[in-house]
Amino acid sequence: MSSNSKPSLQIENVVKKFYVGEQGIWERLRREKRRHIKAVNDVSLVVAKGETLVVLGESGCGKTTLGRLIVGLEKLDGGRISYEGKEVKYVRDRGAVRGRLQMVFQDPSSSLNPYLSVSTCIAEPISKMGLGKQEVAAKVSDALKLVGMESLFMARRTSDLSGGQKQRAAIARALISDPSVIVLDEPTSSIDVSIQAQILNLLVELQSLRDLTYVLITHDPNVAKFMADEIAVMYLGKIVEYGLPGDVLKNPKHPYTQALLASAPKLDGSSPEAIGGEPPSLINLPKGCRFEPRCPHAMPKCREREPSLISRDNELVACYLYEDS
Amino acid sequence: MAGILDVENLSVDYATPSSVVHALRNVSLTVNEGEVLSLVGESGSGKSTFALAVSRLLPPNATLLKGGRVLFRGEDLMRLKKPQIRQVRGTGIFMIFQNVFLSLNPLMKIKRQVTEAINVRSKRAAEKLDKRQEESEVASILKSVRIGDAEDVMERYPHQLSGGQNQRIMLAMALAEKPSLLIADEPTTALDVTTQAQVLLLLKEIREKSKMSIIYVTHDLAVAASISDRIAVLYGGMVQEVGPARQILSDPKHPYTVGLIKSIPSKAKNEGPLEAIKGAFSWDDVGEVCAFAPRCPLAREACSKGIPTLNQLDKTQIRCINFGERYEQ
Numbered sequence A: 001m002s003s004n005s006k007p008s009l010q011i012e013n014v015v016k017k018f019y020v021g022e023q024g025i026w027e028r029l030r031r032e033k034r035r036h037i038k039a040v041n042d043v044s045l046v047v048a049k050g051e052t053l054v055v056l057g058e059s060g061c062g063k064t065t066l067g068r069l070i071v072g073l074e075k076l077d078g079g080r081i082s083y084e085g086k087e088v089k090y091v092r093d094r095g096a097v098r099g100r101l102q103m104v105f106q107d108p109s110s111s112l113n114p115y116l117s118v119s120t121c122i123a124e125p126i127s128k129m130g131l132g133k134q135e136v137a138a139k140v141s142d143a144l145k146l147v148g149m150e151s152l153f154m155a156r157r158t159s160d161l162s163g164g165q166k167q168r169a170a171i172a173r174a175l176i177s178d179p180s181v182i183v184l185d186e187p188t189s190s191i192d193v194s195i196q197a198q199i200l201n202l203l204v205e206l207q208s209l210r211d212l213t214y215v216l217i218t219h220d221p222n223v224a225k226f227m228a229d230e231i232a233v234m235y236l237g238k239i240v241e242y243g244l245p246g247d248v249l250k251n252p253k254h255p256y257t258q259a260l261l262a263s264a265p266k267l268d269g270s271s272p273e274a275i276g277g278e279p280p281s282l283i284n285l286p287k288g289c290r291f292e293p294r295c296p297h298a299m300p301k302c303r304e305r306e307p308s309l310i311s312r313d314n315e316l317v318a319c320y321l322y323e324d325s
Numbered sequence B: 001m002a003g004i005l006d007v008e009n010l011s012v013d014y015a016t017p018s019s020v021v022h023a024l025r026n027v028s029l030t031v032n033e034g035e036v037l038s039l040v041g042e043s044g045s046g047k048s049t050f051a052l053a054v055s056r057l058l059p060p061n062a063t064l065l066k067g068g069r070v071l072f073r074g075e076d077l078m079r080l081k082k083p084q085i086r087q088v089r090g091t092g093i094f095m096i097f098q099n100v101f102l103s104l105n106p107l108m109k110i111k112r113q114v115t116e117a118i119n120v121r122s123k124r125a126a127e128k129l130d131k132r133q134e135e136s137e138v139a140s141i142l143k144s145v146r147i148g149d150a151e152d153v154m155e156r157y158p159h160q161l162s163g164g165q166n167q168r169i170m171l172a173m174a175l176a177e178k179p180s181l182l183i184a185d186e187p188t189t190a191l192d193v194t195t196q197a198q199v200l201l202l203l204k205e206i207r208e209k210s211k212m213s214i215i216y217v218t219h220d221l222a223v224a225a226s227i228s229d230r231i232a233v234l235y236g237g238m239v240q241e242v243g244p245a246r247q248i249l250s251d252p253k254h255p256y257t258v259g260l261i262k263s264i265p266s267k268a269k270n271e272g273p274l275e276a277i278k279g280a281f282s283w284d285d286v287g288e289v290c291a292f293a294p295r296c297p298l299a300r301e302a303c304s305k306g307i308p309t310l311n312q313l314d315k316t317q318i319r320c321i322n323f324g325e326r327y328e329q
Helices: A025-029 A063-070 A118-126 A133-146 A151-155 A163-175 A193-210 A221-227 A255-263 A300-304 B047-054 B082-091 B110-124 B131-144 B150-154 B163-177 B193-210 B221-227 B245-250 B255-262
Strands: A007-019 A036-048 A052-056 A078-083 A101-104 A181-185 A213-218 A230-235 A238-243 A310-312 A315-317 B005-015 B020-031 B036-040 B062-064 B069-072 B093-096 B181-185 B213-218 B230-235 B238-244 B311-313 B316-318
Touching: A007 A063, A007 A213, A036 A052, A036 A063, A036 A078, A036 A213, A036 A230, A036 A238, A052 A063, A052 A221, A063 A101, A063 A181, A063 A213, A101 A163, A118 A133, A118 A151, A118 A163, A133 A151, A133 A163, A163 A193, A193 A221, A193 B255, A213 A221, A230 A255, A238 A255, A255 B193, B005 B047, B020 B047, B020 B238, B036 B047, B036 B221, B047 B062, B047 B069, B047 B181, B047 B213, B082 B093, B082 B110, B093 B163, B110 B131, B110 B150, B110 B163, B131 B150, B131 B163, B163 B193, B193 B213, B193 B221, B213 B221, B221 B245, B230 B245, B230 B255, B238 B245, B238 B255
Parallel strands: A052 A213, A052 A230, A101 A181, A181 A213, B036 B213, B036 B230, B093 B181, B181 B213
Antiparallel strands: A007 A036, A007 A078, A230 A238, A238 A315, A310 A315, B005 B020, B005 B062, B005 B069, B230 B238, B238 B316, B311 B316
16 A cells, blocks of 8 residues: 555465364364364555554454464464565474564563563573674663663563563564564553653654564554554454555544544543444354444445455445445 | 542551552542542552552551541441441442453352342342342343343353453442442453443443442543543542543643643654653652652752642642642641
């Protein structure tokens, strides 16, 4: 979708399945097919170098799985992911590229080993590169400086850090191997509001400094608005709307995007609007559009066949409301 | 004016292996009949400790300091013995927590858990309900919290339901007991945005229908904005600003409240960086000075002379020397 510069990250028709339920001996003997869900279902996205793609969605929509696929932490069940023309492989596969793609996880308290020192933690991505001790120490201190922490933190245990410091350390760990793409999975959702702005500012600063490409996963429209060059809205494994933040957030087209934005509480004290129902489970998806059971605009057509992404006013949207009339 | 809950000079200390943490210091707050008071603050602000202290559910390493009073309908809850406090908890105050999976019994069907709550009320009101009446009341209460297939959900266990459904069942139990004060500690933090909106609207509806007073604990100013009549902003275990919600949100006075509102992203990154509050909260800053001073853009020498008093300005109270240089004794 991006017009300027060459794509840094290309995600084409990516599918990830997870098996559900136990397969007993009887099912195995009868060679029954195991039931599976598609956590990520035919997702295609492009991110330009130095830009941020925000994946906006609620829990269970597959946004974290997509993030893990991008850095190779999960094995693809279909499609292709490439960055700068090279294919991304599953980390355990031979020839997987390491270090150029990094991920910052949601909860730094569980993604940093509490028993390790800050410097050991941050040096992990480069620990197998055969560098000398002093070289590693210099790199760690550089990475810490980048995220605004002093070198005196190097000897501390990660469990002694505050929430904001931990997330800074996690970002330093992602930066140390000089990556070109960083997947940020809800980087601010587990830290305090007063620290969130600091971390977001830091991420933007680092991006322009290092020409980093970000995939930022969030459920917060405010964070999305601040960070995004492009936004993809995900619902139950599929992209339902994809475009520029000015279009998607200001003038949302898909009824789900509209509902998501309307239900976010606002500072002016206006009452949030709620849509009914719960998202259906991925095991039992409706036959037609997956948002149809909750959609205020549902038509008979929506129940029969799933809409595919169509191009409309500079955006992609998967909804029959915008089909050629 | 005496409210349904009058908290006076409440102070709570936590003993940790190495030191003593003053989690709450001289907090005085009033909740009026039928009012929603939100407690807003970040971790370490003391907001949850306040909620727990009022329901007398503090962990064993906490000490209530002398001089504090929690008057619930004129009765000091801090002086009550265990059986009496159980009575209050069952009928007067109801507390719901962030993690619903921990507050519901995983081994009991939803029906039995809601029935328990109904029984608490019927015992108090000396009503006699037979099994069938109970069952139909469970169903109607579940329907009133918008659980569609109530008859089906009644027969299920908490793990078979979603987080949003479970939180609604907690609300159903609150409705069944008809408490006069509901304390909700971050009830929607673990929920999705769309589910959060459903629960918030439900709370508003309950409050209008049953005239329940609510203490709503949250870290999210926007959530507080959508539900509260009054907001108390806590920092470092003290009330920093308290007043009518509209006024605090549209015209915040305390530098911390101003910073909190400004740090909510409202623009795009190419319009410049966000106005963040510098530094982070630390227990080391909590002492006989203004706890926010180390992070405050307006800090000056006088801020470390003592703890500023709450200054009355119009309908709000602000603990900041820029609104009157007076210090606590």
